[in-house]
Amino acid sequence: MFDYNRRKSLKTLACCSAIFAMPNISFGKTNAKDIEKWDEVFDAIVVGSGFAGSAAMLSLLDNGVKNCIMIDKMQYLGGNSAYSGGSMAVAGTPIQERDGIKDDPESQIKDTLKSGHNLNDLELVKEMIYKGPQTFKWLVDNGVNFKWVSRSGGHSVPRSHSAGAGSYITRPLQRKILEKGGKIATRVIMDEIIYDENGAVVGIKVREKYEFNFEHGFEEKNNKSGKIKFYRCYGGLVLATGGWGADVNFRQKFDPALRADVLSTNHLGATAYTAEKLISDDIKFIDMQYIQRMHVTSADEPFFGFAYRWITRGYAYGIMVNPKTGLRFVNEIVDRKVGSDAIWAMNEGGKNHPILIMDMDGTKTVDVKDFQRGLSVGAIKKFDTMDELVEFYKINKEPFLEQLKRYNSYVDEASKNKDFRDPEFNRNFSDYKGKYIKVEKPPFFASRPGPKVHHCMGGVKTTIDGEVYNNDLKIVPNLYACGELTGGRHGFNRLGSNAVLDCLVYGQKAGEKLAKVYNAKRGV
Structure with missing residues (x-):
């Protein structure tokens, strides 16, 4: 083996x-x-x-x-x-x-x-x-x-x-x-x-x-x-x-x-x-x-911080994009080394942090106390609509919306075939209590991952x-x-x-x- x-x-x-x-x-x-x-x-x-x-x-x-x-x-x-x-x-x-x-x-x-x-x-x-x-x-x-x-x-x-x-x-x-x-x-x-x-x-x-x-x-x-x-x-x-x-x-x-x-x-x-x-x-x-370096921590708080629980689930049940391109740039569920290297390669020395997004169903997978801590310090942010989220983070809108549509279609495919891997980054998908979670149900939540030693x-x-x-x-x-x-x-x-x-x-x-x-x- x-x-x-x-x-x-x-x-x-x-x-x-x-x-x-x-x-x-x-x-x-x-x-x-x-x-x-x-x-x-x-x-x-x-x-x-x-x-x-x-x-x-x-x-x-x-x-x-x-x-x-x-x-x-x-x-x-x-x-x-x-x-x-x-x-x-x-x-x-x-x-x-x-x-x-x-x-x-x-x-x-x-x-x-x-x-x-x-x-x-x-x-x-x-x-x-x-x-x-x-x-x-x-x-x-x-x-x-x-x-x-x-x-x-x-x-x-x-x-x-x-x-x-x-x-x-x-x-x-x-x-x-x-x-x-x-x-x-x-x-x-x-x-x-x-x-x-x-x-x-x-x-x-x-x-x-x-x-x-x-x-x-x-x-x-x-x-x-x-x-x-x-x-x-x-x-x-x-x-x-x-x-x-x-x-x-x-x-x-x-x-x-x-x-x-x-x-x-x-x-x-x-x-x-x-x-x-x-x-x-x-x-x-x-x-x-x-x-x-660990990439489940937030760029918006020092040390370990409070957002890591939400970010960890975000990689499993959400989508991460480069705001400049509006596109995914790595398989979200890769190991810490690959994930951290990918973020460092695209964030221009800390000037262009990625945006990790989950919807309401995805966020429900996080313990409510852990979620509230991250929300209270501003490391996790809430948006009533996807348009608000896109505007706040200055995400390249049209490519992003097309990317989001493709991502959700991959989740649909995974719900029918557990062996399915997305054609862009070879990612597979996990269900949560029997349900495969897309990014589509408002409100939406986002964070900016920032790898730390x-x-x-x-x-x-x-x-x-x-x-x-x-x-x-x-x-x-x-x-x-x-x-x-x-x-x-x-x-x-x-x-x-x-x-x-x-x-x-x-x-x-x-x-x-x-x-x-x-x-x-x-x-x-």
Whole structure:
């Protein structure tokens, strides 16, 4: 089913490119013999409190490691995870069965490798996807309430399961952590990893009462706030500190086009502070040149914003056009990389944003609260007639109306033949609860998509259990990593909602592996 030889050759080329792209940072490690005393002692420490960190922490507790702590440098928990869309791609769930959606893991694997240009680590991809239904059930058992399933760009069927927002996943997990006696601390930043004479991780240097500087452009390495402490960890350390999409200087080392004027969905704490420490400690990084821009965000609001839910459904049930030509310019349901590149190619440096349009029936597919948030901030606009919409956005009217007629005819054809693909962009169409939705019923709604830096596909190279490799491809004892800090799962481009799955599956696995190794050492 997959072209393994092509995947191998492309992966080799990509790894070579990544080596040349790595920043020049001098190596230097902190040794345990230099630590006079330990201020705190734990069995395990988790750094980061998003999807991956919360899953790892709860997994530790579930597997008998009780004296553990999860720390976060920010004043709040969850990082990007908490305020992300929080949709998780899973193939084969009760919600899909309820909605009559036929899906299987092999289909999701195929979609994932296609989007990743076969540069993904196949073993990691298969583990991630086959563990999906089990992880879905684990979340439900721990209080997460998934409400609906939708189709994200690049997926062949609807499989993106949403609880409403990312915090609707992180908060239930964190409640369970506290119920089970786990410790959680904010405003604690990790400065250094501490190793013994054999290269095994034995603790970390931190600063408590850390004050993150929210000034745009401020470099975290210049922030000296907080009180230095040393934490011992007998079982191991799990790193789940996320990506570096908000770190302009670091991301430009790998993609110079991602200048400061290119907005990001990430919270300001998404810096490369931990990544740079790991690079200096000789930890292996891969695929760093692949940084994703996401095209389901609005050009009319900063950061992640509120319109993304409507825009996501707009791609599935609406039409997107270049206002200058009045014509479609890309298959609306392509993956994030193709969609973002197409928008950037036509928007003239941000002067000519595309217009995404849905009618009333299409908009009804969006949760009313999510829709109202986007409408309230002006990122989604309402028009009683199509003429009003055309005039407001200065859309080239006659070509647009002809384009709209053709688009609606394609939806009609799809309602008769599920295998139909539109002749202009080879798009297929999905029904919503048995109905195929055209753009014809007033009022009409529109938004201006604007791609923003969103996800870092590259990161720490790990085993299938989250164990970390150094640059000699040897496993670093007692060190684990998961989530966006790691690389290999997504290759060239990540499919929407695969990241939540990645974080939760591999967060769980990292916690399980640490617990298994540590429990064996202490005879538990």
